[in-house]
Amino acid sequence: xxKTYLRAEILKTLGQPTRLKIVDFLREGERCVCEIFxxxxxxxxxxxxxxxxxxxxxxxxxRKEGVKIFYALxxxxxxxxxxxxxxxxxxxxxxxxxxxxxx
Amino acid sequence: xxKTYLRAEILKTLGQPTRLKIVDFLREGERCVCEIFxxxxxxxxxxxxxxxxxxxxxxxxxRKEGVKIFYALxxxxxxxxxxxxxxxxxxxxxxxxxxxxxx
DNA sequence: TCATTATATGATTAATCAATCATATAATGG
DNA sequence: CCATTATATGATTGATTAATCATATAATGA
Numbered sequence: 527x528x529k530t531y532l533r534a535e536i537l538k539t540l541g542q543p544t545r546l547k548i549v550d551f552l553r554e555g556e557r558c559v560c561e562i563f564x565x566x567x568x569x570x571x572x573x574x575x576x577x578x579x580x581x582x583x584x585x586x587x588x589r590k591e592g593v594k595i596f597y598a599l600x601x602x603x604x605x606x607x608x609x610x611x612x613x614x615x616x617x618x619x620x621x622x623x624x625x626x627x628x629x
Numbered sequence: 630x631x632k633t634y635l636r637a638e639i640l641k642t643l644g645q646p647t648r649l650k651i652v653d654f655l656r657e658g659e660r661c662v663c664e665i666f667x668x669x670x671x672x673x674x675x676x677x678x679x680x681x682x683x684x685x686x687x688x689x690x691x692r693k694e695g696v697k698i699f700y701a702l703x704x705x706x707x708x709x710x711x712x713x714x715x716x717x718x719x720x721x722x723x724x725x726x727x728x729x730x731x732x
Numbered sequence: 733t734c735a736t737t738a739t740a741t742g743a744t745t746a747a748t749c750a751a752t753c754a755t756a757t758a759a760t761g762g
Numbered sequence: 763c764c765a766t767t768a769t770a771t772g773a774t775t776g777a778t779t780a781a782t783c784a785t786a787t788a789a790t791g792a
Binding site: 576 | 749750751752753754758759760
């Protein structure tokens with residue numbers, strides 16, 4: 527059981543633009559594929575593939591209801607992670623960190 | 630300026646086993662390449678490439694001292710992110726939510 | 733100056749990835 | 763049962779990636 531690999535897999539799953547858009551969209555709660563793919567402006571098949579791999583890597587869970595399949599974030603830590611990434615990004619693009627270090 | 634892409638890049642940078650080992654090693658503080666690559670058991674050239682891309686994506690900063698180049702974590706949020714990923718991983722492998730069943 | 737140590741980079745390769753189109757499966761309502 | 767809607771999957775393609783070996787650059791000290 528390679529823990530480094532498993533941890534990396536979780537972060538790698540979040541580190542892809544299409545999947546990050548899915549995570550953002552699912553912040554509000556569970557959604558079916560038919561809602562997700564128009565919201566993120568991706569093809570149904572591509573969206574489905576990403577959703578499946580996100581379930582495999584432990585990011586999402588899936589619930590079936592009739593024809594529809596609903597997906598939702600599986601752990602509150604996921605939102606915390608992407609918010610922290612946003613914090614880092616903002617610091618980088620505002621140049622705050624570089625300026626402080628240069629001073 | 631595509632913010633989704635920039636956020637994804639930060640997470641993707643952390644989501645690779647070799648780079649995650651580097652982050653873990655740098656928790657204790659700045660280290661030079663000559664300390665890092667033996668510690669993570671990777672080739673010097675491969676380690677150097679990963680370090681350079683980690684600087685480019687805003688994860689590390691670099692300091693030169695003579696022949697040596699020291700690298701260090703640039704944001705405390707990085708440690709928070711990898712710790713949260715660890716939390717998720719532990720929940721997954723202890724089967725509270727099952728990674729294997731989801732696969 | 734020369735040998736040594738530290739780091740970076742060019743070239744290559746195999747592997748992985750994301751997206752697309754087409755098609756398959758499966759549930760539902762009429 | 764049939765048409766429709768929702769979702770998943772096979773096949774393909776171009777792009778990206780990580781690792782490796784070899785070599786280049788650059789600082790240091792003898």
